[in-house]
Amino acid sequence: MPFRPFENQNCSIARAAEIFTERWTMLILRELFLGRQRFSEIKRNTGVASNILSDRLQVLVDQGIVVRVEEDADGQSVERYVPTKKGIDAQPILLAMLSWGDKYAAPDGPPRVLYHEDCGHEIHAKVVCDHCGGDLKAGNTRLRPGPGANRRQKSAGEFLPHR
């Protein structure tokens, strides 16, 4: 299933989900962020079929999330797939999945741990408010119609998310 838009969803989660809820795309992005950026490396480490990998990489290129770079390796031309700024900005999605998976789906402990060079500790990613730095929890956030809201969303008003 390559890129399939959601109909009638004026929603940033839906727009992101059109790209990032593709089953293999997350593993491909994981590889790219791990620095394994050649087709053969991605294929080997994810187990994805070649035709699917080609397709998913092309979607990422078309979306401007990744660029294809030709480089010379031992006299041979090899392609690497390098995340753009738009791609790097998707890393929090993977980090959020990593934290959740470590907590709920790693019975033998995390297979990989995240080391933060700036503080020198093994850490987890955490989501906070970009204004005050405080925790964002279900109980302390609301969603309001924004500048891009349609009429239906404006009339729905504010949501008090699940507490």
Add this chain to the structure above:
Amino acid sequence: MPFRPFENQNCSIARAAEIFTERWTMLILRELFLGRQRFSEIKRNTGVASNILSDRLQVLVDQGIVVRVEEDADGQSVERYVPTKKGIDAQPILLAMLSWGDKYAAPDGPPRVLYHEDCGHEIHAKVVCDHCGGDLKAGNTRLRPGPGANRRQKSAGEFLPHR
């Protein structure tokens, strides 16, 4: 495509992706977090077909991410689907998608804005280090084999993620 495990992936991102890269699941979780927790509400607001919605909700119940709650509404018994702690802890995945979508896929501005009650501002979610609170960027994190690493992952050693 309901729940389909990734083979040979000892990886918390893959484990999370088994659940959260299902196309409709993200929109269903969005609705649950918005407080629209009845089958009919979710169906109306996402446009998902009934059989798919039933299936995806059942996966979320089976995975312990959501519980089915019977409640009385005007003398009629109605089912609501309520996120558990395990489900609420997946909210950062949606918030990370919301931030990305607002930045890259909302040409008319964000359809919805996040309001943080604790500081009283309209904000974005941001991913930081849970130890020092500093930014997590591609350039300042490494991934190391953790306690749950398999032999191959241990021998792969440390990754310096994409810079």
